[in-house]
Amino acid sequence: MTVGNKLAWDDTVLPFQLDNSDIRGRVARLDGVLDGVLRQHDYPPIVEALVAEMALLTALIGQTIKLRWKLSLQVQSDGPVRMIATDYYGPTEDGQPARIRAYASYDVDRLTNGAPFDQVGKGYFAIMIDQGKGMAPYQGLTPLVGGSLAACAEAYFAQSEQLPTRFALSFGKSREPGVGEYWRAGGVMLQHMPKASPFAKGNEATGESGLLHARDLVDGDDSENWNRVNILLNSVEELELIGPMVSPTDLLVRLFHEEAPRVFDAQPVRFGCTCSADRVRQTMSIYSQKDISKMTNDVGRVTADCQFCGAHYDLDPATLGFEATKAADDDE
Structure with a gap:
């Protein structure tokens, strides 16, 4: 997939504050991030739309939290789209980008011609925060309500955090002369x-x-x-949210100039996955050799595929489990 002309504010989240109304917010524009997330999979367009919305929410919410490691958003449902999962990894150093990855699990035969949110049934929307080693992870849940994933996120913040929150999102495929279709997304979060x-x-x-x-x-x-x-936010137009003609700062002035908007440093965001052969081995370290043997294929290897990025791992079973007889370095 060929992505269109890169703009300075693509794949960024801009924090701001409205000083006259005691409200903070974020403006996000995603371009290459969505290309990185979606090109790993052959999702139907209606599933792509849900993943794009979830990734945009993840970028907006992730930037509001002081993360040492990871924020995860997840939808679990009994509908055609069974699961949508996203991870946001905070920057490891000042000036470094945050990283986002996402995937969806769905029953293609059950997908309908309805709206994207019609593809999720009863279930829950979850936000999980893991600050890393030595810190207890946090999880909050809310039912799937409101007709969109954005509405679910608003309900989560009202119910679990008692923070008034509003999202205005836009996402879709962009078409430019001489350039293939590609996904763009943009949105505003108020809190x-x-x-x-x-x-x-x-x-x-x-x-x-x-x-x-x-x-x-x-x-x-x-x-x-x-x-x-x-x-004021209700007056925003979809093309203003996505760009590319209106910069985030111009958008804030257009919408909220009487509220004294004040912007802070923008956070770059990139597609990124943390999977590795070592992480696969760590996951399998709880299994015995008997368990590992049941996972071994006909050619004597254990294989694993990353659901987020599609990476394929082909491992020697002797290097796996708590009874491993060979070092990982011997499987190179």
Whole structure:
């Protein structure tokens, strides 16, 4: 797949703050990241759309968290698309890009001609944070509600974090003369700065399925500010979100100039996978040689494929498991 002309703000997440309304946010543009994620698989277009939306949400949410290691988003459902999983790895050093990977599991015979979200049924949307060795991982769940993955993420933040959150996303295939089709995505995330939630005072939850909604979490001036900024965001056009003609800073000025927008350093994002032969061996280190023998194929090898990037590993079973008789270096 040939990607169109690269722009300075492609594959970046720009943090900003609206000083007059106590609201923070992110603007994301993804281009090469989606190319890297989707070209690893031959997904039907309707599945590609769901993966593109999930990757965009992952980029926006991941940049809001001070990560030592990994943020994961996951959808599990009983619908035609059984699972969508994404990982966001924070930059290891200042100035380095964050990395995103994603994949989906689906039943092609059950896919319909409906909207992308129609392909997921009942299930849950999960956010997991793993700060690495010595830190307990965190996981929060919310039901699949609202008609989009973005709505599920909004419900998660309202229910699990009690943070009013709003996403405006756009994604699709771009077509340019002389250039093949390729996916682009862009979006804005708004989030009210953390405060004591008025819901704690006994307000009713007004969201779908009895869940909290962003409006349940603000009152007084905060509610007025939140409503005003959301009305401004409602005026955004899809092409403004995706680009390529409108830069993220110009978009913020166009939407929120009266809210005193202030931008911070943009975070570059790249497609990247962390799989390796050593990680496969580490995963299999819990198995005995008897277990390993059951995984061995007819030519005496154990094979594994990475669901995220498609990498194929062909390993000597004697180097695997806690009863390994050969060093990994002997399988080169």
